Amino acid sequence: xxxxxxxxxxxxxxxxxxxxxxxxxxxxxxxxxxxxxxxxxxxxxxxxxxxxxxxxxxxxxxxxxxxxxxxxxxxxxxxxxxxxxxxxxxxxxxxxxxxxxxxxxxxxxxxxxxxxxxxxxxxxxxxxxxxxxxxxxxxxxxxxxxxxxxxxxxxxxxxxxxxxxxxxxxxxxxxxxxxxxxxxxxxxxxxxxxxxxxxxxxxxxxxxxxxxxxxxxxxxxxxxxxxxxxxxxxxxxxxxxxxxxxxxxxxxxxxxxxxxxxxxxxxxxxxxxxxxxxxxxxxxxxxxxxxxxxxxxxxxxxxxxxxxx
Numbered sequence: 001x002x003x004x005x006x007x008x009x010x011x012x013x014x015x016x017x018x019x020x021x022x023x024x025x026x027x028x029x030x031x032x033x034x035x036x037x038x039x040x041x042x043x044x045x046x047x048x049x050x051x052x053x054x055x056x057x058x059x060x061x062x063x064x065x066x067x068x069x070x071x072x073x074x075x076x077x078x079x080x081x082x083x084x085x086x087x088x089x090x091x092x093x094x095x096x097x098x099x100x101x102x103x104x105x106x107x108x109x110x111x112x113x114x115x116x117x118x119x120x121x122x123x124x125x126x127x128x129x130x131x132x133x134x135x136x137x138x139x140x141x142x143x144x145x146x147x148x149x150x151x152x153x154x155x156x157x158x159x160x161x162x163x164x165x166x167x168x169x170x171x172x173x174x175x176x177x178x179x180x181x182x183x184x185x186x187x188x189x190x191x192x193x194x195x196x197x198x199x200x201x202x203x204x205x206x207x208x209x210x211x212x213x214x215x216x217x218x219x220x221x222x223x224x225x226x227x228x229x230x231x232x233x234x235x236x237x238x239x240x241x242x243x244x245x246x247x248x249x250x251x252x253x254x255x256x257x258x259x260x261x262x263x264x265x266x267x268x269x270x271x272x273x274x275x276x277x278x279x280x281x282x283x284x285x286x287x288x289x290x291x292x293x294x295x296x297x298x299x300x301x302x303x304x305x306x307x308x309x
Contacts, residue, residue, distance in 0.1 A: 006120040007085060009093040009110060010197060013103040013147045014127035015138070019157040019190030020096050023127060027094070028059055030194035038090045040064065040080055042098045060088050077109065085118055092197070093119070102143060103150040104264075104280035111228070111282075123182065123199040124282075126151035127190065130162045130170035146280035152182045152201045160188045178266075179257060179286055201283060206296070209288050219252060222296050224303060226285040232258045236306035241267060241274050247299060250292030258285045 012020045024039065031037060039061045062080045084093065097103055103124070110119055126147050132138040133156070139145065148154065154177070156170055167186070174184045182199050185192075202225075209221040237258060245251050254269035257279055266279040287303060 004117070006118060007090050007093050008122040008197075009095065009119045010122045011103060011106055011110075011124045011150075012094065012096045012127070013124065013150065015129070015132065015144060015147065018127040018129055020127055022190035023125070023155070023157075023192050024094060024096055026189075026191050027194055027197070031059070035092060036088060036090045037092045037094065038062065038084045038088050040077070040084065040093065040095045042077075042096065060084065060090075077106070078115075081115065081119075092122075102280070103147050104282055107150060107282040123152040123197065123201050124150055125153045125155060125192075125196075127155045127157050129158050130156045130166055131158075134166065134169040134173055148177070149280040150282055152283060153196060153199055154181045154184045155190075155192065156184070156186045157190045158188065159186045178255060178288075179281060179283070203284065203286065206300070209290065218292060219250075219290055220293060221288070221290045222294075222299070223286060223288045224300055226303070226307070228259070228282065228284050230259065230285055231262075231308040232260050232285065232306050233308050234260045237267070240302050240306050241269060243302075244269060244289070245272075247302070248289060248291035248294040252290040252292075254287070254289045254291075256285070256287035257281045258287075 012024065014020050021041075028037070028039075037059050039059055040063075041061060042064045062084050064077060064080055081093070084090065095106070097106055103126070107121065107124065109115065110121060128148065132144075133148070154174060156167075156174075159167060162170070171184075174181070182201050183196070185196075203223070205225055207223040207225070209223050237260065241254070244254050248254070251269065254274070256267050258265055258267065264279050264281055266277045266281070268275055287299075289299065
């Protein structure tokens with residue numbers, strides 16, 4: 001029996017007013033007429049507005065109003081996507097999440113059964129206003145952080161309204177995000193090139209860290225990734241981080257995001273100790289290390305041993 005072709009699904013996230021609907025309209029105007037799309041729009045209010053804006057060019061549009069995909073309207077999402085896939089056999093599904101949606105919860109549902117047999121999670125996009133992105137009042141909100149964290153492609157919109165200083169601050173902060181984004185873009189009027197939908201989102205199992213600290217002469221660096229379905233044992237992962245100073249001579253930095261017991265945690269080793277926090281990242285588990293000397297194969301073996309069996 002031939003394998004069922006999965007529809008590629010993209011989630012568009014972003015805070016209220018960042019330009020998600022406009023971005024989708026630009027993409028729809030560039031769509032290859034031979035490719036079948038469906039759009040799923042989630043409006044927080046009872047009366048959806050975005051669906052009406054998007055439904056004028058022949059692409060099927062379904063609205064989920066009255067709550068966020070991740071909570072009140074969550075049950076509707078399953079029904080709606082099943083209906084849109086079975087009724088239209090699309091090549092691509094684009095979901096515009098409410099500006100108040102916890103995007104990571106949407107990704108979790110799309111990866112769960114039965115959607116895992118129907119959908120292939122493509123690049124996830126988050127639009128931000130650079131002035132909000134660098135404002136602690138926004139950046140410290142868990143919802144805002146989650147929307148930034150879950151993105152594969154981070155898009156700074158409304159750049160024409162920003163000062164050079166604000167754009168410089170955006171670029172500096174975006175460059176420090178971990179895990180790094182597959183792409184960080186700047187645009188006006190939410191314009192996106194359709195080629196962005198094919199943005200590669202999977203790192204090689206081993207990769208070199210692109211950004212090393214200043215005065216990096218003599219330092220060794222390495223990154224490791226594990227597929228999104230890989231889950232780590234919390235106790236074994238804790239032991240691995242506790243043993244790092246013995247495994248790495250002159251340890252400078254070690255950090256990672258890992259899936260543990262169905263949640264995702266960020267671990268960071270700094271100044272002789274490490275801490276943990278929950279994060280919204282959903283793409284892969286990964287670990288990065290910078291030190292004077294270490295054996296790359298040994299570290300990979302230890303990480304493999306920490307995986308759930």
